[in-house]
Amino acid sequence: GAVVSQHPSWVICKSGTSVKIECRSLDFQATTMFWYRQFPKQSLMLMATSNEGSKATYEQGVEKDKFLINHASLTLSTLTVTSAHPEDSSFYICSARDSFHEQYFGPGTRLTVT
Amino acid sequence: GQNIDQPTEMTATEGAIVQINCTYQTSGFNGLFWYQQHAGEAPTFLSYNVLDGLEEKGRFSSFLSRSKGYSYLLLKELQMKDSASYLCAVVDSNYQLIWGAGTKLIIKP
Numbered sequence: 001g002a003v004v005s006q007h008p009s010w011v012i013c014k015s016g017t018s019v020k021i022e023c024r025s026l027d028f029q030a031t032t033m034f035w036y037r038q039f040p041k042q043s044l045m046l047m048a049t050s051n052e053g054s055k056a057t058y059e060q061g062v063e064k065d066k067f068l069i070n071h072a073s074l075t076l077s078t079l080t081v082t083s084a085h086p087e088d089s090s091f092y093i094c095s096a097r098d099s100f101h102e103q104y105f106g107p108g109t110r111l112t113v114t
Numbered sequence: 115g116q117n118i119d120q121p122t123e124m125t126a127t128e129g130a131i132v133q134i135n136c137t138y139q140t141s142g143f144n145g146l147f148w149y150q151q152h153a154g155e156a157p158t159f160l161s162y163n164v165l166d167g168l169e170e171k172g173r174f175s176s177f178l179s180r181s182k183g184y185s186y187l188l189l190k191e192l193q194m195k196d197s198a199s200y201l202c203a204v205v206d207s208n209y210q211l212i213w214g215a216g217t218k219l220i221i222k223p
Contacts, residue, residue, distance in 0.1 A: 034211075043201065043215040044157070093156045103147075103211060108156040 002028045004096050006106035020080045021109045023094030029074035030096035038091045050077045084113045116140045118214035125220045134187045134217045142207020148187045149201040197221045
């Protein structure tokens with residue numbers, strides 16, 4: 001089956017620094033990738049939809065200047081959390097959609113900002 | 115607006131059967147997914163329904179009625195490892211996933 005990887009699996013950073021999270025579709029091409037965040041005991045919250053070669057579409061309430069998304073190729077999308085603060089600590093999950101419109105999730109990245 | 119409803123929490127006994135319901139109102143319909151998510155992990159795919167009827171896959175089955183905007187996930191022979199959240203998600207007319215809030219399933223011995 002289709003595999004999506006994320007790197008890193010977990011990261012701890014200091015407040016004010018930036019963190020980049022990579023999402024890769026390993027065995028298929030994904031024209032669309034999605035970025036979610038999930039707080040403990042809560043459902044997934046869609047942050048943005050990323051289409052290869054174009055600007056990401058952000059959901060209402062998500063700061064595009066803080067959460068930078070780059071979808072430079074059909075197999076790679078990156079999310080950069082800029083000037084991270086403790087309230088940005090969360091579980092970030094990406095998913096990639098294949099040509100049959102099925103979504104496959106990455107394993108997630110746990111971000112802790114101290 | 116678009117809306118997905120599923121119970122917040124359910125409790126069942128090991129070895130029993132449990133049915134998790136999902137009702138939806140969305141702009142268009144291009145399929146419905148069920149995902150399982152264990153605490154601290156990403157969701158994993160369980161099933162996909164786009165036509166009415168029952169899809170069986172081992173201990174898990176998923177049912178869809180498009181006319182009623184209704185689906186259920188049926189879990190048989192429950193095991194302790196089935197304790198997780200179960201997420202219902204509908205693909206709308208723009209092929210975007212609309213997520214339910216998830217149902218936390220607690221399995222008791």
